[in-house]
Amino acid sequence: MIGRLFRKPEAPKPDGRVAVAALLVRVARTDGEYAAAEVAVIRDILTRRYGSAELLPQAEVFEENAGDTVHLTKIIKDEIPHDDRMAYLQDLWRVVLADETRDFEEDGFMRLASNLLGMADRDSALARQAVQAEVG
Numbered sequence: 047m048i049g050r051l052f053r054k055p056e057a058p059k060p061d062g063r064v065a066v067a068a069l070l071v072r073v074a075r076t077d078g079e080y081a082a083a084e085v086a087v088i089r090d091i092l093t094r095r096y097g098s099a100e101l102l103p104q105a106e107v108f109e110e111n112a113g114d115t116v117h118l119t120k121i122i123k124d125e126i127p128h129d130d131r132m133a134y135l136q137d138l139w140r141v142v143l144a145d146e147t148r149d150f151e152e153d154g155f156m157r158l159a160s161n162l163l164g165m166a167d168r169d170s171a172l173a174r175q176a177v178q179a180e181v182g
Contacts, residue, residue, distance in 0.1 A: 062125025066126070
């Protein structure tokens with residue numbers, strides 16, 4: 047009984063779409079700059095995926111409070127079937143490459159995120175190459 051009084055209540059599990067958007071925000075913030083070009087790409091991705099970018103403000107707040115990336119990717123793995131995750135890796139790379147710079151923090155984050163999403167480093171490299179080919 048006393049233990050229940052001092053136990054911190056668990057936060058409700060967010061909608062999977064918010065977690066997806068929050069991971070996009072997290073990769074954009076990895077280099078310490080949340081650039082307008084990255085935000086624009088995130089909005090485009092959310093509009094393509096969900097028909098609207100209106101959940102971005104909620105995702106930004108959730109990302110700030112979500113804790114570690116393992117927590118985010120667990121929710122996403124429940125949301126995105128394994129066969130669809132390559133497209134999601136491409137979306138993450140679109141955000142990374144939106145500001146036309148790539149740094150070691152972003153590369154490291156992408157290695158971590160792809161592994162936590164159950165994808166291999168090779169899958170992440172193929173996703174990056176596909177996005178780079180789109181851009182030209």
